[in-house]
């Protein structure tokens with residue numbers, strides 16, 4: 349068993365309210381990612397689960413038992429940090445073995461466990477080296493092996509891939525997913541990288557200013573963001589948000605455009621709205637009836653695709669286009685909109701108005 353449940357966590361540091369009523373339910377064996385920008389309270393949440401900081405209020409339950417007052421060592425959790433904190437004088441073997449030595453395991457048990465972990469992380473060749481003789485990615489694997497070598501109730505990981513270059517990060521994302529599957533253990537993983545979150549998680553909790561904005565599968569969080577902030581934080585390039593109102597069977601933009609009102613858009617006439625359009629649901633090719641007139645503002649070639657910035661009134665739409673697209677800034681063009689995939693938010697509350705019928 350490895351369930352982690354936190355309820356109403358509050359923690360302030362002086363005037364800063366780092367956690368403001370955080371409630372999360374992590375099922376046994378989940379790869380649970382806490383996603384949020386810098387300062388959102390992610391590390392503070394992990395430290396609260398680990399018992400490293402005293403809370404102002406709230407509770408932590410591990411495997412259904414109240415562990416709020418338990419000392420960190422009594423919680424049986426393993427924490428992996430951004431900095432690897434390996435013992436520089438020890439070999440890789442000894443580094444990985446250290447948590448087991450502390451538990452007084454036999455030499456035979458230690459050798460078997462280190463062998464298993466080093467095979468899992470593909471570091472068998474490195475066991476006799478010292479940390480100074482390793483690359484950053486290898487050090488990260490050794491640090492992970494050292495955390496994973498024992499079988500705690502759950503693993504708490506604080507942005508463990510941050511220090512790696514992009515290629516290694518991508519590799520390690522796949523590795524971590526594979527390791528999680530083969531161990532079947534509970535991972536609570538903190539990151540500010542939405543690609544990491546979407547690619548690895550079973551469940552994502554999106555955190556902002558100490559408050560949980562939404563919890564769901566990566567698809568739910570991407571396809572049905574609970575509010576405009578989640579819609580803007582998850583997705584690259586970011587979703588475009590256009591100010592508008594519903595009027596009868598039309599959506600009328602503050603910039604003067606009109607679009608047919610989608611069937612699912614049940615907002616009251618006249619209410620201030622934001623129409624959310626993701627780059628992949630827009631096209632600079634003529635495809636359907638729903639389109640917006642604008643002018644080309646800029647092109648961002650990304651290799652496999654080009655992001656076209658189109659100015660509509662004073663607002664910029666980001667459109668995903670083929671890498672071969674060309675154009676000159678100022679050129680007039682039309683952007684085709686897939687309204688069945690659009691999002692609608694209340695401009696005042698920010699909450700999603702895209703009902704289940706979308």
Ligand SMILES: Nc1ncnc2c1ncn2[C@@H]1O[C@H](COP(=O)(O)OP(=O)(O)OP(=O)(O)O)[C@@H](O)[C@H]1O
Pocket residue numbers: 361364365366384385386387388389390391392393540
């Ligand atoms: N020991 C501390 N003393 C004072 N303020 C703190 C302390 N720890 C955290 N904070 C503040 O609490 C807020 C949440 O911090 P936290 O480290 O949990 O954010 P985070 O989401 O993990 O950010 P990052 O991605 O940058 O690590 C921030 O405003 C931070 O400055």
